Amino acid sequence: MAYIEPAPIKDKENPLESMMERFNLAAEKLGLSDEVYNVLKNPAKQVIVSIPVTMDSGKIQVFEGIRVVHSNILGPAKGGIRFAPDVHLDEVKALAAWMTWKCAVVDIPYGGGKGGVRCNPREMSAGEIERLMRGYTKAMLDVFGPDKDIPAPDMGTGPREMAWLMDEYSRAKGTTINAVVTGKPLVLGGSLGRTEATGRGVMVTALAAMQKLKINPFQATCAVQGFGNVGSWAAQLLEERGLKIVAISDISGAYHNENGINIQEAISYRDGNKGTLEGFDGAEKLSDPMELLELDVDVLVPAAVEDVITVKNVDKIKAKLIVEGANGPTSAKADAIINEKGIMAVPDILANAGGVTVSYFEWVQNRLGYKWTAERVNRRSDRILKDAFDHVYEASQKYSVPMRIAAYIVAIDKVAKTYTFRGGF
Numbered sequence: 106m107a108y109i110e111p112a113p114i115k116d117k118e119n120p121l122e123s124m125m126e127r128f129n130l131a132a133e134k135l136g137l138s139d140e141v142y143n144v145l146k147n148p149a150k151q152v153i154v155s156i157p158v159t160m161d162s163g164k165i166q167v168f169e170g171i172r173v174v175h176s177n178i179l180g181p182a183k184g185g186i187r188f189a190p191d192v193h194l195d196e197v198k199a200l201a202a203w204m205t206w207k208c209a210v211v212d213i214p215y216g217g218g219k220g221g222v223r224c225n226p227r228e229m230s231a232g233e234i235e236r237l238m239r240g241y242t243k244a245m246l247d248v249f250g251p252d253k254d255i256p257a258p259d260m261g262t263g264p265r266e267m268a269w270l271m272d273e274y275s276r277a278k279g280t281t282i283n284a285v286v287t288g289k290p291l292v293l294g295g296s297l298g299r300t301e302a303t304g305r306g307v308m309v310t311a312l313a314a315m316q317k318l319k320i321n322p323f324q325a326t327c328a329v330q331g332f333g334n335v336g337s338w339a340a341q342l343l344e345e346r347g348l349k350i351v352a353i354s355d356i357s358g359a360y361h362n363e364n365g366i367n368i369q370e371a372i373s374y375r376d377g378n379k380g381t382l383e384g385f386d387g388a389e390k391l392s393d394p395m396e397l398l399e400l401d402v403d404v405l406v407p408a409a410v411e412d413v414i415t416v417k418n419v420d421k422i423k424a425k426l427i428v429e430g431a432n433g434p435t436s437a438k439a440d441a442i443i444n445e446k447g448i449m450a451v452p453d454i455l456a457n458a459g460g461v462t463v464s465y466f467e468w469v470q471n472r473l474g475y476k477w478t479a480e481r482v483n484r485r486s487d488r489i490l491k492d493a494f495d496h497v498y499e500a501s502q503k504y505s506v507p508m509r510i511a512a513y514i515v516a517i518d519k520v521a522k523t524y525t526f527r528g529g530f
Contacts, residue, residue, distance in 0.1 A: 126437060128202070131513035134504050141521045148198055149216075150174040154244040156222065158236045170241045172220040172248050175201035178524050181252055182218030183208055183461065185259025185288075186241070186266070188234070192221035203454070204461070209516035211458045211493040213465045218254050220245075226261045238266050242273040249274060251284035251472070257464050258288040268293050284471035287464040296467035298482035299460075303430065304338025304408075305483065306459020306490045310451045311343060311404055311428040313494040318426060318449060323347035326402040328424070330354050331409030332382060335430045335457065337372055339406055344368045348404065352388070352397045355409075357381045359397040360388035398422060407434035414439045422448065429453040444507045452509035454516070455490075455497055462486050 125146065132142055156168045171194060174182040184204040187197075197219045205217030222241055226234055248254050249270075258267055267288045275281045283294035291297070298305075315322060327348045329340045332355040340350050349365040355375070360366065366388050374385050391397060398405065398413065399421040407413050408430030414422065419439040427443065427450040429435065435443065435450065443450055466482055493515075501511035 127510065127513050128206075128517065130506075130510050131517050134506065134510070134514055135518055135521065137517070137521060141524060144524060145176070145517065145520060146202075148173050148175045148201060149177055150248070151194070151198070152245065152248055153194070154241075156237060156240040156244055158233065158240055160233055161230050168222050168224050168237060168240075170220070170222045170244060171197045172218065172245055172254070173197045173201040174216065174218045174248070174254055176205040176216035176520065177253075178520050178527065179205075179209060179216050180214035181216065181250070182254040183213075183215035183257070183287075183464065184218035184220065185257045186262050186270075187219075187221040187259040188224055188226045188237075188261030188266075189221065190223060190225045192223045197221050205520065206513060206516035207454050207458050207461055208465075209519045210455055210497065210512050211462055211489055212496075212519070213462065213489075215255070215461075215465065218256070219259075220256060221259075234266065235269050238262075238269045239273040242270045243277065246274065246277050249285055251282060251468070255284070255464075255468060256286050257461075264288055264290045264295065284468050287467040289467070294467070294471045296463055296470060296482060297477065297479040298486065299463045299467065300334070301338040301342070302463035302486065303335045303457050303460040304340075305342055305486065306462065307335065307339040307406060307408065307428055307430045307456050308342035308346065309459070309487050309490040310456045310494050311339075311406070311426070312346060313491055313498075314426050314428065314449055314451050315404070317498060320403050320425065321347075325349070325404060326351050327404040327406065328352035328397050328400050328402045329406045329408060329430075330359075330397050330413065330434075331407070331431060332371070332375060333408070336406065336408035337368070337375070339408055339428075339430055340368045341372065343404075343406075351402060352391075352400055353382070354394050354397050355382045357383035359391040359394040360385055361391050361397070361400065362388035400424075404428065406430050410434070412436050414443070416442065419443060419446075422446075424448065427451070429456045432457065440507070440509065450508055451494070452512050454512045455493055455508070458493065459486055459490060462489050 152172045154170045156170050201217045201219035208215040267286045270286050274285045289295040325348050327350050329336050332353050344350050352361045401423045404426045405424035406428050411433035414435040416438045419442045432453050497512045500514045
């Protein structure tokens, strides 16, 4: 399966307010000055453009494109481009800020950016999508750049769209500049190890957390919700390291086998069955897919969609450890109950940061003009994720806060200190 950056948070409340709630808690713990607080909470740049596209019918349709650069304090902005009908400015602002903290928590020299075009790619031909992406790129020529703002795939876009973006940008500049975007096909400068990057990060942070909780991987059970790119890779890599994966799920339902599911068999079945687990006989289908979250397991990996752990089911969760492969799988109200129950939750901002880490490696390789082996990519990615987990865990202990708030503390502290050293305004 092609790698796509984890899709954006779709909070049922205002996504910007949801992000700011956690930002404010961390800022209060750090005692940020008013100056630094106000600089960090506001995006550095917001660009809205109109993109006229000739449709296959011959008619001209005008699309709205957005790009938000939240911060360039640590370095060039980094973040995906989303093609979806419900793109709006507040969501893009929230996700750009979220990318700032995500890059900072894994100590990558990027600020946060995010982009989107309000459209429905499922109702568009490949030619229409190409003309839209090229039009968006032309409109953002002054925003994008390998030293300014580096986009990537997100919901509704993938390696094909990133290739068109790179080509359009390169034509405008008169030379091939593959470092302007990440998530490209391998032949255009994409990185090895990228497909499994996010799932691998989930595995690394899960094992680091299990070590702190003194859970033996070879005696541990795990349930993985979501069997797309992130969930299937996380399940496979955790199984390889000794965990017994007793439940998996996808859009067709949830499947449970207390003796353990053979993940390689499940992946092979899915790939040969139009991308779904429907009819998989290596496990028993649960009557309610949400039962997977309530199974008596050591490790729970929600790697599907947002808001699956809520006040309605959080009391029934029995896992000792939650590792968030998806973005925003835990609601804010459920978060508080998880903490009261003493369950450790490795937050999305840390657990699924493997994708942006290998995006960074792709950019580095493009700048060097030298390709790394998959083994080198994986080794360096594992080290970055393990170090990030250790820093967040230390902050959690120091400030007596849950891992989620600790992740924000680590990230905001890094950006705030860099801002101060650079001299502010």
